[in-house]
Every structure is written in C-alpha cells, then in structure tokens.
Amino acid sequence: MHQMNDLRRIDLNLLVILDALLSEQHVTRAAERLHLSQPAVSHALARLREMLGDPLLVRAGAGLVATPRALELMAPLREALASVQALLAPNTFDPASAKRRFRLAMSDYGAAIVLPGLIARLRQEAPGIDLQISHASREGMLDGVLNGDIDLAAGVFPELPHELRCTPLFEEQFVCLVDARRLPASGVLDLPTYLARPHVLLEMRGSGTPEIERALTAIGQRRHVAVSLPHWSVAPQLIAGTDLILTVAARGLQGVDQPQLSVVPPPFPIPSFSFVLAWHVRRGGDQALNWLNRQIAQVIVHG
Incomplete structure (x- = not known):
C-alpha cells in the first residue's frame, strides 16, 4: 500500500521533463523540445530535485552537468518511458493516418x-x-x-x-573497382598487382573497413593507401584514369555507370558480411x- 501511495504522488509529465533535461542538459533547450515555457521546466526541475533528493543538474560554467545520481537514472528512465509509451499505444497501427x-x-x-x-x-x-x-x-x-x-x-x-x-x-560481398585499361591482359586482378597498386580507403567516422585489413593480415600482406576518404559517394569517381583500386561492398557500386571502370573479384578471400x-x-x-x-x-x- 505504501508503494502505491508513492506511485500516486508521481506525475508522469515530470519524468518526461526529466528525460529531456538529462538529454539536453540545458533548461531552455529542454523547454523548446517539450514545447513548454522555460519557467515551467525550471519549476519542474525544482520539484524533481525535491522528489529525488538530488540536485540532478548542477551549474558548470555556462551550462549544466548531470550529477552521478542523474547519470544513473538516464537509462532506466528511458526504458520506463518507452514501456509506458508501448503500453498506452493503440493495439493497431494505421500507417495511412499515423503521425x-x-x-x-x-x-x-x-x-x-x-x-x-x-x-x-x-x-x-x-x-x-x-x-x-x-x-x-x-x-x-x-x-x-x-x-x-x-x-x-x-x-x-x-x-x-x-x-x-x-x-x-x-549478405554482402566485397569487390574491386579499377580502371579497365589498367587491368592485366588476362582481365583478372591478381594478388601481385593488387599489392603493388595504391588504394582508396573508405574510413567513415572511425568505422574504416576492418574486414579488408583483417583479410590481408590473414595472408600476411598489407596494402598501400594513397587516398583515405570519410564518405562514400566520391570514391568511384577517383578510379577512372588512375592506377587506384577501390575495394568496397558490391551494392555500393550499383549506381556507378562508367564504361571505363571494371568491377572484378578481389584476388584474396574476404569474408562476406x-x-x-x-x-x-x-x-x-x-x-x-x-x-x-x-x-x-x-x-x-x-x-
């Protein structure tokens, strides 16, 4: 009974506001996100501090920083709110009218x-x-x-x-994109040619292409990267008229339509993903x- 009385004291809206405050760590931005006034969010923060017995957000320079207690609350709070949202959601979803x-x-x-x-x-x-x-x-x-x-x-x-x-x-496979005129006479990209030529590396915000490097390491080899790029779209345009090789996932080349370019298998095994x-x-x-x-x-x- 005591637990039920505690639950009755909790305003669910306060938990929604707390989630926004912990995410933004800024009263004004949280208010904008919730479409509330800044005084309303400030008042809610005061109530939350009293209810939880913790300052939750403390001033640090021009901004706010979450306390250790607030950081502990972030994950379980979001999980609880997601559960409530799923509980209150209608049993059927109508895509034509959904917002x-x-x-x-x-x-x-x-x-x-x-x-x-x-x-x-x-x-x-x-x-x-x-x-x-x-x-x-x-x-x-x-x-x-x-x-x-x-x-x-x-x-x-x-x-x-x-x-x-x-x-x-x-399931995706790797392929190599090369200038057709720079292929060996056999039309096959062999391992000595692959290792002797410079390469384009796609390194998208720290993800890199570890599958290729791991496959090369497995056969005791390394490649020379002449150009390292943080994005995908321009990479195929660098191959025509050069000796560069681009080793990429096959579906990424679906939109490439340049007759001077050839898509060939890599000359060593690279596991699919x-x-x-x-x-x-x-x-x-x-x-x-x-x-x-x-x-x-x-x-x-x-x-």
Missing part, C-alpha cells in the same frame, strides 16, 4: 541502399511518417540505440550488446517501429 518521427542511423552506403525505396513507399503509404537520418561510427550508432537517441540503426554490427536485437537485411537493422529489445512492443522495420526489409527484397 510519427523516427530517428534512423546509417552510413551513406546504407542510405543509398535503403532510403530511395523506403521514402517512395512512405510517401505513398504513410505520408505522416517523418524520418531523421544521422551518421556515426558503428559504435556510435549502437550507443544511440542503447540510450534511446536512435530508433533503428542500419549497418554492419558483428557483435551486438545483449539489449539489442537485429533484423537481417542482406551481414547488413542488419539493430533495435532495442524494449521497443519490441512498438507496433509503428515494427511496421517500419518490416517496410525496410521489404524494400531490400522487392525494391
């Missing part, structure tokens, strides 16, 4: 594969669904899903934290998110 914004994380490789078909499908079937796309390293994307900043992350995640689940989208959607187990009851998850999978299969 939601989803936050997706993916590289430009993933965006090129997923977004064109997905956006076309959403505009036709669910025009009220908005997408916010972000880009980070593999670790950054998974951290975003774990802390609730990201709803779905599309990428290559060989190891997932136990709190996350994944929806496999496709799974491209997946990662999502948090606590979101398993979110029917809207489950619907979006299915749409992405169908786009990959059917276009």
Whole structure:
C-alpha cells in the first residue's frame, strides 16, 4: 500500500521533463523540445530535485552537468518511458493516418541502399511518417540505440550488446573497382598487382573497413593507401584514369555507370558480411517501429 501511495504522488509529465533535461542538459533547450515555457521546466526541475533528493543538474560554467545520481537514472528512465509509451499505444497501427518521427542511423552506403525505396513507399503509404537520418561510427550508432537517441540503426554490427536485437537485411560481398585499361591482359586482378597498386580507403567516422585489413593480415600482406576518404559517394569517381583500386561492398557500386571502370573479384578471400537493422529489445512492443522495420526489409527484397 505504501508503494502505491508513492506511485500516486508521481506525475508522469515530470519524468518526461526529466528525460529531456538529462538529454539536453540545458533548461531552455529542454523547454523548446517539450514545447513548454522555460519557467515551467525550471519549476519542474525544482520539484524533481525535491522528489529525488538530488540536485540532478548542477551549474558548470555556462551550462549544466548531470550529477552521478542523474547519470544513473538516464537509462532506466528511458526504458520506463518507452514501456509506458508501448503500453498506452493503440493495439493497431494505421500507417495511412499515423503521425510519427523516427530517428534512423546509417552510413551513406546504407542510405543509398535503403532510403530511395523506403521514402517512395512512405510517401505513398504513410505520408505522416517523418524520418531523421544521422551518421556515426558503428559504435556510435549502437550507443544511440542503447540510450534511446536512435530508433533503428542500419549497418554492419558483428557483435551486438545483449539489449539489442537485429533484423537481417542482406549478405554482402566485397569487390574491386579499377580502371579497365589498367587491368592485366588476362582481365583478372591478381594478388601481385593488387599489392603493388595504391588504394582508396573508405574510413567513415572511425568505422574504416576492418574486414579488408583483417583479410590481408590473414595472408600476411598489407596494402598501400594513397587516398583515405570519410564518405562514400566520391570514391568511384577517383578510379577512372588512375592506377587506384577501390575495394568496397558490391551494392555500393550499383549506381556507378562508367564504361571505363571494371568491377572484378578481389584476388584474396574476404569474408562476406551481414547488413542488419539493430533495435532495442524494449521497443519490441512498438507496433509503428515494427511496421517500419518490416517496410525496410521489404524494400531490400522487392525494391
């Protein structure tokens, strides 16, 4: 009975405000995010401090910093709010009338594969669904899903934290893009030529291409990287008329239409990899998110 009385004292809106405050660590930004006035959020913070017996956010220079107690609260608070949202959500999801914004994380490789078909499908079937796309390293994307900043992350995640689940989208192979005139007379890219030539490395915000380097290490070899790029789209344009080699995932070259370029197999084994959607187990009851998850999978299969 005592526990029930404690629950009756808690205003759920205060927990929503606390979540915004801990995320933004700034009263004004939290107020803007919640569409509330700054005095209302300040008043809520005062009530939260009294209720939890902790200052929660303390002044540090021009900003605010979360206390150790506040940091402990962040993950369980978001999990609790997600559970409440799933509990109160309607049993059925109607894409035609739904109004939601989803936050997706993916590289430009993933965006090129997923977004064109997905956006076309959403505009036709669910025009009220908005997408916010972000880009980070593999670790950054998974951290975003774990802390609730990201709803779905599309990428290559060989190891997932136990709190996350994944929806496999496709299995991918590596290929090499070269200038056709710089291939050996046999038309085959052999290992001595591969090792002697300079390479373009895609190193997208710390993720790099570890699969290629690991495969080279496995045969006791290294390659010379002449150009290292943080993004995908310009890389194929650097190959024509040069001796450079670009070793990339095959689907990333689907839009490349230059007759002077050749796509050939790498001259050493590089394991394939799974491209997946990662999502948090606590979101398993979110029917809207489950619907979006299915749409992405169908786009990959059917276009």
